Amino acid sequence: MKFFVKFIDRYAPYILLAVLAVTVCMVPGIKRITIARGFDNDSLPAFNELVKSVKEVRKTFAANMRQVIIAVEAQPGYKVTDGHSLELIQKLTNTLKGIKVVKRDSLMSLSTVKSVQSSPDGISSEKLLAKLPSGSIEEAEFENRLAHDPFYYGRLISKDFRSSLILATAYDSADLAEIHNAIASAIEPLRASVPGVTITLVGDPEINYQLNASIEKDIIVFVLLAVGLILLSFLGIFRSWNGVILPLAGILVGIIWTMGLMGYYGEPILIISATLPVVLVVIGSEYGIHVYHVLSEETAHHQTFRQALTRAVSTVFSPLAMATMATFTGGMSLITFKIRPIQHFGIFMGIGTLILMFIAIVVIPALFKVLHKPAEKLQKSVVGGIMHATHLAENVLNHVP
Known part of the structure; x- marks a missing residue:
């Protein structure tokens, strides 16, 4: 615990630079993602007799497709x-x-x-x-x-x-x-x-194209809508821009990492996996709210960031870890399905949950440290400026007859 807190307190800027580098590397993975209209033959269990028949028909009459x-x-x-x-x-x-x-x-x-x-x-x-x-x-x-x-x-x-x-x-x-x-x-x-x-x-090609385009548009609309609503809720709850930026940044980084891994793996987007970014927004917002709220409360009662982070981690880590494991286990349970896209949806939902947990425990505190430090400096400079102006005014008044 002490090493973890000391590490974040000392190396917060470097942690954020490393996260930024990984995020940049994940962006090309997102560009690799393709959109599939539905469950193709390779996604269905090969031993199923109906699947075997469909494969044979497609092989014989491929031109008609x-x-x-x-x-x-x-x-x-x-x-x-x-x-x-x-x-x-x-x-x-x-x-x-x-x-x-x-x-x-x-x-x-x-x-x-x-x-x-x-x-x-x-x-x-x-x-x-x-x-x-x-x-x-x-x-x-x-x-x-x-x-x-x-x-x-x-x-x-x-x-x-x-x-x-x-x-x-x-x-x-x-x-x-x-x-x-x-x-x-x-x-x-x-x-x-x-x-x-x-x-x-x-x-058939035109219908598939229009469906793919529709799924792509729906993903963008749903994610933007979810992020917009979450942004408004953060602003209403915390009433500060830090309370909006920190949890929202964690959500966006988690989505980029998860979808980037999905693209590098080569898994296409289907109707079921199109909901994954929105699911990650919901999970990430919950984690971000807990961590930022506890950090803000503890910072107000402790003199140093390290003391506040120590208290925050001891308070929030256990319930956050239990919630993460429950969500991770629920996602991984979809592996029992025989349909491959549903299996992969569960796998990447579980991976995304772990990523969001890491971001909530490591990245959000590091970002809080970096953003909180300039605020302290600004407060000191403002107080110093006021005191200097007060002394200057007193000197002027003393010399005025």
């Missing part, structure tokens, strides 16, 4: 079978042909497919959209051809002729952001080219 869909939809009163809408479909199809992330031979739309016809002479095929219809009569003829083609009617084009699909397959080597950015930027100039027609990008 990367299908990009562009929906061309007409508003009420419009149809996609008029000349302008069909020309838009042609332009979209040709645009997709020039995108590197899309397999060119996988493109399928009304402008690329062929119509198979049977006749007394045999079976013949011709391009479904040989030319664009130029009037209502030709549009009606084209709709009639579509209505009698079971391959595309109700599949590639809706039965009310108000929506049509453009299908393509993305390369496995392209990541979700690359697919989204390439296709979205390519079709953007065509979105408002035909009145009454909207273009929507969907498909």
Whole structure:
């Protein structure tokens, strides 16, 4: 106990520099974190029969998992079978042909497919959209051809002729952001080219991309909201900026260290692990409040920081250690789950709890020591300045007749 208190009292600035160095090293780990849409096959128990079947299906039909869909939809009163809408479909199809992330031979739309016809002479095929219809009569003829083609009617084009699909397959080597950015930027100039027609990008890669982006935004919003509320509560409880800065700094450092380790380990963020920063905010705020409150109370009753820290550690260490071990054990109990992301969530929650305990016992007292010392100097300088001004005023009054 005495060595611990003496160490913090003597080396507080160096402790903070070491913590800052470790924090800087953990930032690249956070940048390595990826976001996963859900539990992939590798996250589930390999011996499960359903998991085995899903793996086999994905292995056989992997291309279907990367299908990009562009929906061309007409508003009420419009149809996609008029000349302008069909020309838009042609332009979209040709645009997709020039995108590197899309397999060119996988493109399928009304402008690329062929119509198979049977006749007394045999079976013949011709391009479904040989030319664009130029009037209502030709549009009606084209709709009639579509209505009698079971391959595309109700599949590639809706039965009310108000929506049509453009299908393509993305390369496995392209990541979700690359697919989204390439296709979205390519079709953007065509979105408002035909009145009454909207273009929507969907498909499995796009849905995964939007979900990942949503999780990332939610993490930022939840963490900022939690930190903001904690900040206001600290300010209301302690009514001092030190009471806000010290516990809040401990929380932020704990989150950076934990998420940095998570990134270096290579564990992606899922819906369940997206709540980890908020959980750490809750745990860290509790630890920070206890330590800072006891330090503040003891500092007011003792002449030196070392005496105050000795009393504070003897008061707060035991209950804080018991609370930490209880939280750590609860997190580690999730290892019993057979789903890997839940196991890792429990592991990193336990690690984060230990980190927050270390920060509360070591870093917050060191920061308190550094911030408290200038306050003492400032108080002495102010008192000295007042006394000097008083003596100066007395001398002036003595010389005034």
